[in-house]
Amino acid sequence: MTSNTRVVVIGAGLAGVRLARRLGELGTPVTLVGEEEHRPYNRVLLAEVLAGRYTPDVIALPAPAALTRARVLGIDREARTVECADGSKIAYDRLVLATGSNPVLPPLRGLFTPDHVLPEGVHAFRTMDDCLGLSKAVRPGVKAVVIGGGLLGVSAARALAQRGAQVMLAQQSERLMERQLDPSASKLVRRHLGDLGVEVHTDLRVRDVRCVGGAVRSVEMADGYALDAEIVVLACGVHPRVGLAQTAGLQVRKGVVVDDELRTSDPYIHAIGDCAQHDGNVYGLATPALEQADVLAELLAGRVNARYTGTRSLTRLTLPGQTAFDLAAFGETEALPGDDVVQLADATRGTYRKVVVRDDRLVGGVLVGELGTVGALARAWEGAEPLPSDGGPLLHLLTNDGGS
Numbered sequence: 001m002t003s004n005t006r007v008v009v010i011g012a013g014l015a016g017v018r019l020a021r022r023l024g025e026l027g028t029p030v031t032l033v034g035e036e037e038h039r040p041y042n043r044v045l046l047a048e049v050l051a052g053r054y055t056p057d058v059i060a061l062p063a064p065a066a067l068t069r070a071r072v073l074g075i076d077r078e079a080r081t082v083e084c085a086d087g088s089k090i091a092y093d094r095l096v097l098a099t100g101s102n103p104v105l106p107p108l109r110g111l112f113t114p115d116h117v118l119p120e121g122v123h124a125f126r127t128m129d130d131c132l133g134l135s136k137a138v139r140p141g142v143k144a145v146v147i148g149g150g151l152l153g154v155s156a157a158r159a160l161a162q163r164g165a166q167v168m169l170a171q172q173s174e175r176l177m178e179r180q181l182d183p184s185a186s187k188l189v190r191r192h193l194g195d196l197g198v199e200v201h202t203d204l205r206v207r208d209v210r211c212v213g214g215a216v217r218s219v220e221m222a223d224g225y226a227l228d229a230e231i232v233v234l235a236c237g238v239h240p241r242v243g244l245a246q247t248a249g250l251q252v253r254k255g256v257v258v259d260d261e262l263r264t265s266d267p268y269i270h271a272i273g274d275c276a277q278h279d280g281n282v283y284g285l286a287t288p289a290l291e292q293a294d295v296l297a298e299l300l301a302g303r304v305n306a307r308y309t310g311t312r313s314l315t316r317l318t319l320p321g322q323t324a325f326d327l328a329a330f331g332e333t334e335a336l337p338g339d340d341v342v343q344l345a346d347a348t349r350g351t352y353r354k355v356v357v358r359d360d361r362l363v364g365g366v367l368v369g370e371l372g373t374v375g376a377l378a379r380a381w382e383g384a385e386p387l388p389s390d391g392g393p394l395l396h397l398l399t400n401d402g403g404s
Contacts, residue, residue, distance in 0.1 A: 007300055008033065008082060008090055010072050010244070011098030012040040012063070015273030015289035019096060020064040022297030031090060032064050033082070035071040038128045039063055044286050046131045047152075050138075051159035056128060075248040077266055094268055094300060097245060097256055098293075101238035101274040101284060102126070106147065110209040121216035122209065122232045125156050137231050140164030144231040145219045147206050149176040151317060153235035154189060158319055160233070161196040168199045168227055170206050170219070180315045180329040181366055184345065185352055188368045192325045192350075240275045240282055255282040260307045262296045272296055279310055287313045312382050316374070328374045331364030331381055332356055339363070360386045 007023060009016045012034025020032040034040060038056065045059040070084040081089040103124040105111065113119055123134050138144070142165045146157045149171025157169045169176075175186040176193075190200050208220035209232060220226045240255040251257040251265040255277030262270045262278070273289035276282070283289070288311035298306035314330040333356065335341045340357040351369030355362055355377065362381045367374055380387070 006093045008092035009096040009098055011100055013100045014286055015293045016098035017061045018290050018293035019297055026301035028301045031066050033068045033070055047155035047159045049131050050134055051162045097271040097275055098273045099241040099275045102241050103238055104236040106236050108209050119211045119216050120214055121230055124234050138163045138165055142230050143228050145227055145229040146233045146235055148235035156233050156235050157198050161198050170204045171202045172205050174203050182333045185366045185368045188352055253277055261299055262308055285313050314378050326371045327368045328371055329366040333364050333366045
């Protein structure tokens, strides 16, 4: 590619901003298009803004100079332009979709008003506007129901409790954060939330949102039990934002399908971050998004040997404050028949460590509480090297609190 190649990036989240910044460092000009009015920000830290620990400017990302605020409505692949809501068009030689993901809005009765908007008091928790709207609504003693007990739901429930709300968390499956944690670690998360006053209900399906005068008043469960609610937070997961790609005729499955050069089915269009599907995986996590941005920056700057081969990603949740809580999970946290498992638990300190070994290789682990060993364990997992047969070094990795 030449230095005057026009690179346009749609999406000013973590992936888009990282790509634009890297391209700038490599001397390749880029136009970054973002639709939110706010400065680009680190979405991972929104719960800390809701909790009152950070102000929005603290989680702002260093925005590139060439940031265009616009909502993109379509892509003309033949003319190689993107069409914006204000009628303008932006020409590209290479286009990058970093459109992220949208919140999943569950099919609940009463969730939308006749105008197809969320009733007063019902909030998704995905954007800065969502966060600021929630912050405005929260006050000590307000009754809040969080629907969804994954990473986002746990973070939102904790933040609301720290602001003094009476919080009830409803999780449809049998335990919290079931995608990342085994039952023992999940119990510790539940205990932590309970210590903050959060009432946690698992195996509980929400059926109905009841509103009066356009404002939420209660949430009804599948068994008929109703909970008073002045605030309802929808934390039911996300799905890749692929509308632009679909309308443009690009190959889309769960996400926008990309190869090892992060190219879509159109060789002039790439995709990275939450919207991209590589080798069957849609990660929806920060680390893969940043790694994809770094690889694509190298490729677009002319480093022809750069390739993205996937990310072995570690989930880490750090909840600071007076009742601090740390957890990390990676790989397969549930053992299969024949696997070796090493577990260390300290109920008094609320710590828990577990690793799963298969065919002399570390295939996963989960740590709650003191995370001093997480760095060494993650490196052993990422390297996928056979472990020494005597087991000693593995026990050392679990117990040595240095190397994170």
